[in-house]
Amino acid sequence: MKKLAVLISGTGRNLTAIINAVESGALPAELCLVLSNRADAEGLRRAADAGLPAVCLPHKEFGNRAAFDKALSLQLDKHAPDIIALAGFMRVLGDEFVLRYQGRLLNIHPSLLPAYRGLHTHQRALEAGDPWHGASVHYVTPELDDGPVVLQGRTAIRPTDTVDSLGDRVMQEVEQQIYPLALAWEAEGRLTWQDNRAWLDGAPLDQPLMLEDLPAETAAISRHSGAS
Ligand code: GRF
Numbered sequence: 001m002k003k004l005a006v007l008i009s010g011t012g013r014n015l016t017a018i019i020n021a022v023e024s025g026a027l028p029a030e031l032c033l034v035l036s037n038r039a040d041a042e043g044l045r046r047a048a049d050a051g052l053p054a055v056c057l058p059h060k061e062f063g064n065r066a067a068f069d070k071a072l073s074l075q076l077d078k079h080a081p082d083i084i085a086l087a088g089f090m091r092v093l094g095d096e097f098v099l100r101y102q103g104r105l106l107n108i109h110p111s112l113l114p115a116y117r118g119l120h121t122h123q124r125a126l127e128a129g130d131p132w133h134g135a136s137v138h139y140v141t142p143e144l145d146d147g148p149v150v151l152q153g154r155t156a157i158r159p160t161d162t163v164d165s166l167g168d169r170v171m172q173e174v175e176q177q178i179y180p181l182a183l184a185w186e187a188e189g190r191l192t193w194q195d196n197r198a199w200l201d202g203a204p205l206d207q208p209l210m211l212e213d214l215p216a217e218t219a220a221i222s223r224h225s226g227a228s
Contacts, residue, residue: 002187004029005081007072007089008036012043013171014087014108014179019050021180029187033079035072037091053079059091069097076101083186086140087179095142103193105140106186108179110170112152113138113208117145122167125157133157133166135174136208137182139198148198150191151182153211178211181218 004022006015015034021027034047037059047054055075062068068091076084086107098105111121113136125133134154141147153174157166185191191200198205 002029002082002189003032003080004083004085004183004187005033005035005076005079006031006047006085006087008034008041008043008087009038009090010041010043010088012041012046012088014175015043016046017176017180018085018087018183019046019052021184023050027180027184027187029083029183032081033075035075037068037089043088065092065094066096069094073097073100083183085179085183092144093140098140098142102141103139104186106137106150106182107140107145107147108135108137108175109145110135110167110175112136112154113145113149122163122170126161126163126166130157133170135170135178137178138208139193141196148196148205149208150185150198150200150205151178151209151211153178174211181211 006018008015018027019031022029022031031052034043034052034054036044036056039056039058044054044056057068057071057075059068062071082104084101084105086105109117111117111125112132112134116124122133132154134152136149136152138145138149139147155169155173182191185200191198193199200209
C-alpha cells in the first residue's frame, strides 16, 4: 500500500475528503502524515480526531524559505511518503524542494487551470463574468500552479453567486470529488509521472480529464468522500 502525506494550512475540507476516501477503501493508501505550517489549522484537529500522525511546522519559526523547506523535507523523509498531497497548503515551496519530490507531489487548485493561478480565484471568476468555475488537480512543478493538470471538475456560476456560495459549491461538488479520485489513481499506480508529463493507464494525458466526462462507475468512487 502506498504511503500518503497531506500538507495543509487551514480548514482541512480536502483533508477530510481524503480521510473519508481512505477509510471507505476508495483511496487505497496509508495516511502516514498530516503536516500543517500553521498551528491554528482546523485540519490538524481533524487529523488528530482520525488518529493520524499530525505535525505542526510553523513557517514563521524559520528565517527563510530554504530553512523551512529543509525542515519540511526532514519531516517528510522520516515518514517516507510515496505521494505528497498539497491540500490547501498556503506556502510556496522552493524549486529545490519541488524538484526533489517532483512526480509524487500533487496539488489542488480552486480554478479551471490555466485560468486564475494564484489567489482569490472565486472572486476573479465572478468579476470576469465567467459561465463556469471549478478546480484542478495537477502535478507540482517549480512554476506556481503550472504543472500538468490531471483532473478537473466544473460548476456553472449562478447570477446569485457570492464568493462564499461559489467557493462552497466548488469545494463540495468539485474539490472533494476530484482530489480523492486522482489520488486513488496515483495510489493504484494508474497515474504516473514520466518525461515531465502525467500518464494515465499507460498513455500520456494530453488534456486534463473532466469529472463529468468520466464513466459513472469511475466517478462514483469519489462520491462518498465529501464532507463539509
Ligand atoms: C481549497 O480551496 C484549496 O483548493 C485551496 O485552499 C482551499 C483549502 O481548503 N488551495 P481546505 O483547507 O481543504 O478546507
